[in-house]
Amino acid sequence: MGYVLKYHCFLLSAMVLLPAWCYSQDFICSRATYYGSPDCLGTPNGACGFGEYGRTVNDANVAGVARLWKNGTGCGACYQVRCTEPQLCSDDGVNVVATDYGEGDNTDFILSPSAYGSLATEDKSDELFDYGVVDIEYRRIPCRFAGYNNLMVKVHENSNHPHYLAIVVLYVAGQNEIEAVDILQEDYNEWRPMRRAYGAVFDMENPPRGRIILRFRVRGSMGQTWVVANNAIPSDWKAGAAYDTQIQLS
Structure with missing residues (x-):
């Protein structure tokens, strides 16, 4: 072979x-x-x-x-x-x-x-x-990834802390699709949509300071729903690093 x-x-x-x-x-x-x-x-x-x-x-x-x-x-x-x-x-x-x-x-x-x-x-x-x-x-x-049970996000290499954040969504399990990603602006208690730059890459100019709270609009066998990751990305995030959202999709 x-x-x-x-x-x-x-x-x-x-x-x-x-x-x-x-x-x-x-x-x-x-x-x-x-x-x-x-x-x-x-x-x-x-x-x-x-x-x-x-x-x-x-x-x-x-x-x-x-x-x-x-x-x-x-x-x-x-x-x-x-x-x-x-x-x-x-x-x-x-x-x-x-x-x-x-x-x-x-x-x-x-x-x-x-x-x-x-x-x-x-x-x-x-x-x-x-x-x-x-x-x-x-x-x-359904997607199944050996050793990876949780949804992961990778900070794209083109990101520039703290002025520009781009993420790539990885290890989407089951028969689910990520349709949209929002970031919580905590001081206003408001969700701000990230832009789908291309493919599985979502980005935002001037993201919120501090920890990054994300929500994902997921479409799958159970229909469409929003799933929140309260500690998706730490405040000291770095370009190229991958972070575990602690979210399991099946």
Whole structure:
């Protein structure tokens, strides 16, 4: 498997998306391809703003999506993807995390080489890479991250304490999506909305001084709700640091 990935990591498909709408039980039919990079991982400058997290999370089984990206709300969503070529594809396929935007040839997924190779049975991955684009079916599944039970926020490297704060929302578990983020202005007892800068990155000029209290508008299997993190970010926050919100989403 390692040799196959090294050989195919430099190939790249980037064409126009024309989504398929075909349903098989609770799966949706589409197509998938894979991207190439010298180290077989994605770019740290992906459209979701995840940085290294977007390259390595989920054992590097990640994907770029277009229609499912949903202006960034779809960043971090998890999917089961399986190809449909007889005698070539495994029964379960692979579980992937959407960490970037990407358009392909009638595809909904541009998979990392690791994820694409995992679509095949153990001895057929080389043949699968030769296809380049394959028919698939996929479904949304709950996200689960080994060792991470709580929602995390990372202070983006471009932040400048105390004048500018940008955060990246990480480890959104279950089938939930973060639609909005607010900061509490405690002296006025008022919630101020952060701007979705791009992907999973939210920012604000001149954030409140002191500890940062956040609330997240979450949409998931239970509908839409606001969830408050009273100690999301300490008063002495630093660019590049990640903080545990103590919020569990399922």
